[in-house]
Amino acid sequence: MTPWTFFLEHRAEILEATADHLTLVIIAMVFAIAIGVPLGMLIVHRPTLRNLALGLASIFQTIPSLALFGFLIPIPFIGGIGRRTAIVALVLYALLPILRNTYVGLTGIDPAVLEAAEAMGMTQSQILWRVRLPLARAVILAGIRTATIITIGVATIAAAIGAGGLGTFIFRGVAMVSDAVILAGAIPAALLAIAADLLLGLLERRLKIA
Amino acid sequence: MHYDVPSLERGVSIEMNAKTAAENTGPAIQFQHVTYSLSSSVPRTIVNDICLSVASGQTLVLLGRSGSGKTTLLKLINSLLVPTAGQVIVRGRATTDWDPIRLRRGIGYVIQDAGLFPHFTVAQNIALIPSLERWDATRTAARVDELLSLVGLEPAEYCNRRPHQLSGGQRQRVGVARALAADPPILLMDEPFGALDPVTRAELQREFSALARRLGKTIVFVTHDVREALLLASRIILLESGRIIADATPQGFLRIDHPEVQAFTACLTPLPGASA
Numbered sequence: 027m028t029p030w031t032f033f034l035e036h037r038a039e040i041l042e043a044t045a046d047h048l049t050l051v052i053i054a055m056v057f058a059i060a061i062g063v064p065l066g067m068l069i070v071h072r073p074t075l076r077n078l079a080l081g082l083a084s085i086f087q088t089i090p091s092l093a094l095f096g097f098l099i100p101i102p103f104i105g106g107i108g109r110r111t112a113i114v115a116l117v118l119y120a121l122l123p124i125l126r127n128t129y130v131g132l133t134g135i136d137p138a139v140l141e142a143a144e145a146m147g148m149t150q151s152q153i154l155w156r157v158r159l160p161l162a163r164a165v166i167l168a169g170i171r172t173a174t175i176i177t178i179g180v181a182t183i184a185a186a187i188g189a190g191g192l193g194t195f196i197f198r199g200v201a202m203v204s205d206a207v208i209l210a211g212a213i214p215a216a217l218l219a220i221a222a223d224l225l226l227g228l229l230e231r232r233l234k235i236a
Numbered sequence: 237m238h239y240d241v242p243s244l245e246r247g248v249s250i251e252m253n254a255k256t257a258a259e260n261t262g263p264a265i266q267f268q269h270v271t272y273s274l275s276s277s278v279p280r281t282i283v284n285d286i287c288l289s290v291a292s293g294q295t296l297v298l299l300g301r302s303g304s305g306k307t308t309l310l311k312l313i314n315s316l317l318v319p320t321a322g323q324v325i326v327r328g329r330a331t332t333d334w335d336p337i338r339l340r341r342g343i344g345y346v347i348q349d350a351g352l353f354p355h356f357t358v359a360q361n362i363a364l365i366p367s368l369e370r371w372d373a374t375r376t377a378a379r380v381d382e383l384l385s386l387v388g389l390e391p392a393e394y395c396n397r398r399p400h401q402l403s404g405g406q407r408q409r410v411g412v413a414r415a416l417a418a419d420p421p422i423l424l425m426d427e428p429f430g431a432l433d434p435v436t437r438a439e440l441q442r443e444f445s446a447l448a449r450r451l452g453k454t455i456v457f458v459t460h461d462v463r464e465a466l467l468l469a470s471r472i473i474l475l476e477s478g479r480i481i482a483d484a485t486p487q488g489f490l491r492i493d494h495p496e497v498q499a500f501t502a503c504l505t506p507l508p509g510a511s512a
Contacts, residue, residue, distance in 0.1 A: 142351030145314055147340030160355045235355050
C-alpha cells in the first residue's frame, strides 16, 4: 500500500485527526496567551515575580515533553489519561516563549521614548497601554508564533497519553512498521506547522512599526 | 484642506497665554540646598548642596561638561528624580508635595533624541497631553495646527507623517511642539539640538531663540555648548562636579576669571586661518 492510497482510503479519519489536533493546539494557545501576556505585563515592574515566573516557565520548557506528560498523569484533577492532561502540558510548554517575548517587548523600548512619556505626565498604566503595548505587539506576536509551532509539534506526542490528534497515526505507524501510516500523521502535522508559521509571520510583519 | 488663518495671528494668541504665566509673582523654580546622591555600594554625590532661584520668564542655561550634574538638576525639577536632601520648589510647592503627574503636565520636556512615539503620527504625538487631558477634538486639532506652524512645519504636510519619516531637525521641532501643547509655564530642555548636524543645529538655535523670547516661558536649558548657551540664555549657570561655579548673564559670563569658565570660553576663539 502506497502512502497515497492509504491517504485516500482514510481521508475522513485523517481530516478528523487534523481537526482534533488543531483544536488541541488552539485550546492550549488560548490558555497560554491568556496567562502569558498578562503575566508578562505584570512582571515589568516586579523583579521578584519576574524571576519566579521566568524561572518556572523555563523549567517547564526544559523538561522533555514526554516526561512532562508523564509527570502530569498521576496529579489529581489535572492529570489522568486524555485531552485534559495534554492541554495542561501544552500550555506549560507554550508559556515560556509568550511570557519571555511579552516581557522583552515591553521592556526593550527606546529609553528616550519612555523617558519622554514619563516626563510628560503619563501614569505607569497609561505608559503600559498606550506606549509599551503598541510598541511591543510585534515582539509579543513573534513569541506567540514560536509557541504555536512548538505546540503543534508537541501535540503529536500527546497521542501517547490518549489525547488523539495526528500523533495517533504516527505512533500507530511506528507500531505497525508502516511508512504510509506514519506519513498520514506526519505530513499534515508538518503542513499545519508551516501554515501557522506563514500566517502568523504575515501578521507579525503587518504589526511591525517601521 | 485650507488654512485661512495667517500664522502670525496664531502666534499672537500663544504670546498672550504665555504672558499671564510669566506674570506670576515669585520664582518659578527654587532649589533649596538640594543634594542628589546615588545610593549604590559606593555612594556618589551627583549634585551637591545647590541653592538656586529661577525667575519666571527667565531662560536659564545649565552649562557644564558631561557628568557635571546638569541633567540631574533638570530631572529634579519635574520629579523624575527626588532630592536626597533639600527640596525643589516648583510654582510655590515642593516637588515632593506635588502629585508627580500634575506637576509634569505643567512642565514641557524636550530631550536630545526627541523621544517621539514611533507608533503615533506627528499630530498624535503633539496631541498627547491634550488627549490625556481630554480636550475635545476640534480644540486639539486647532492646537496641533497652531503649534506646527509655530515650529515652522506646514500642518497639512506634516500632520499625518510618522516620526521615522522626518529628518532629525524636523523631529526636534515636533518635540518642541509636543512640549508646548498644553501651554505649560515651564519648559525643560536637555540638549535638544545636541544630535543635529551643525547647520541644522544653528538654524534651530536661531529660531528657538526668537520663539523663546516671544513665548516668555520659564526655560531651563541644558547644554555643553558654550555658543548655544550665549545665544539662548538670559542667565548662564556653569556646573562642575555637581556644584555651581559661575552664575552670570551671557555678557558677564565672558568676563569671569575662573579656570573652568575660561576652559569653556576658550572654545569660542576663532579657528586658525579664520579672518578676524
